[in-house]
Amino acid sequence: MSPGLVGASYIVASILFILSLGGLSNQESAKRAVWYGIVGMALAVFATITGPAVGALWLVVPLIVVGGLVGGWLAGRVQMTQMPELVAALHSFVGLAAVFIGFNADLEAAHVAHAIATGTDHLLTGFAATLATKTPVELAIMRVEVFLGVFIGAVTFTGSVVAYGKLSGRLDSKALVLPNRHAINLAGVAVALILGIVYFNGAGIWTLILVAILAGALGWHLIMAIGGADMPVVVSMLNSYSGWAAAAIGFTLGNDLLIVTGALVGSSGAILSYIMCRAMNRNFVSVILGGWGGTSGPAQEITGEQVAIDTDGVAQALDEADTVVIVPGYGLAVAQAQGSISELTRRLRAKGKTVRFAIHPVAGRLPGHMNVLLAEAKVPYDIVLEMDEINEDFPSTDVAIVIGANDIVNPAAEEDPNSPIAGMPVIEVWKARRVIVSKRGQGTGYSGIENPLFYKENTRMFYGDAKKSLDELLKQIG
Template structure:
């Protein structure tokens, strides 16, 4: 009876997780999709707690209360601008959990094997009882699962920690590699595989091999992500999301938990697909992303001619009042300034004045996939005027005014004009083809990625300096 209830609950939870992923593909269905995920996770936790082989309910309840309270506090305190690094931090915890589960499985396996070799009968409970019931072939598969779980989990842990540090500004966003570059990664991987073979065949101390494998994987995760530049961090976040999913799936195989396998596979595959989509959007090679092999310059950057010309709020408002069509390009600067509310009000006033207003969203705008879409939805911007890059790029030549709010790389013409640029070949929003371009940014700095933008020096571009929220609020009273 217990097995039937648990299986049924896991099936329902899996369906809810699938519906949640599907719903997140659209802004209109995203809120409902989140609730699918919440209900599915609650059902999964209850089914696991009261399913066969469960125990230590008091300890489990204490852990749930501690984890739930911590998650609630973090969610209430973290700003939307900090979501990318929060996601990276969550990925690191999944990876670390996979490492701990792998080591625990090996410790329990060693205890069961020692008992089997002795003449004293031992009665096992919980996970150890599950291991004691497995055949030699199943034990061999378990060792493979333990190796993969620990290795992928360790790579995910340190990689996510470095991503968190880069996204939060604690570590320089420029790509850095140790002398030897990819050969160091290859050497660490080769040693890990060799020790994995020794572990699988039972030669030498198993725990020692797993410890060394963990250290090698820690290094690989660290070195891979340190070698990726800030311009490519959105892809890194989705890639680590995929890694954390496969680590969770490995945990599921180790524990014999079908739901964890399904959930991990969903996260792993969806993260991999998202990484692939983003790589296409940035004209990157998917394999290179996985290997941390991009993010650096290929030669000296092209010289930029001209100067950045500033404009005040009166000049921008005058251009907006005379324009018939306006395109707004939001970026991470809008998120930092929390300017989405002011932008939404500006949009409302411009549309009320009879102007065509649309938003242009690059696939990697911000530092997290979908970052801008969430902010605009939060500010009640109508979904139907929020367009993706491929839908709006051809319309820029007929656009009167483009307002860029805190964007840099996604509107950088060097991606098309400079083969030595770190973003060479990356599809970008071709805003420079519009009649007038206004760039709202705090100052003349290059931004997070450190890449200079020739757009800021073009004849049809004017720099609207200042905090994005304050700048937009200055425009509102001037819109007729």
């Protein structure tokens, strides 16, 4: 494919990516938007591997086939509940690719310099031939791009691996708070900048390797220091990092499509992270720097006891209720109880009761995750409401049912200034006349924060696996 056709293909692919992002903003156009992205990526890959700057197709094509097969296999077996950690894992691949490409670019530059010195530069091909035509100023700029790509890529790689571990339960979701952690981070950035200056002044690849190791340690520490309550923001922020890493790769390789798509992903991820921070009343800079600051004293002591309720009690409460609000959380997704809650909703509405869903912006550990689950279970769109749309209705709600949620319904966010989630907007279920909490046990949930809701006088605990509990309840609600 000629350079002109490659450029035209990149423009079309960029437009498709933009249409894909725009279409994902609502449920009706989301499926079409996904196809825009698929077609755009297929076109981008085809244009790239058939372009004049790519050789060794005997190696490239089999690797694409193997990667596609592995990706298809993973996508086929992953559960919707595993989507947050899958997204984090995929971000790590982008970061690692940026690191490797940065190393390769530096090695290629050294190879080109040797070829020019020995008079064999006329034998250079592909990326090396392009490098041979660059001016000293352009090569200096490329060194900056390589440094940024390696640094951002390494932070993204290790940070995403930690995020994957926390989201999948392989690592403790609690924040790891080391003494003087912010000073450690600042020292790491300072040393990386010093190494960058040394690299810009002609030092070898050893400086890049040290930068990658240092940035990797920094990424690990930053995300380890962030607690489970803020992990949805972290996943979105890592998405942004991966985009900027891809953009840096694009500048290094002179690939316009990588620059455009990297900028799209980087900017959209940063905007989403900022929106989520506002929705959770979190400080954007504080979250991305590993939780800068903290509470000023101990959390309030919780009094009372958790009172259990059985299936008969829940059925009776629902039979007496006219208005019901259901608040789903990540526990519902883990138990795969969305089908059961959809059937319960259908039966209650058939009895003339008003049933609605209240969705927190980060329910399910990713924005929109819970909405997708409910849509798959055929829950009508028009009864699925955002937190801000329904919070004021709880005082007139007969029964609020919380299923597998903890932090998003925690009154400590409003009542305890020393709570780790103080100030975070939450769904105010405790204002309903009766609250039923479906929960596996008496644990504190993903973030490890105790919830006073479970001890309030109008709250009853419906213990057990969410799906099994709901299925038992369905037997009594015809």
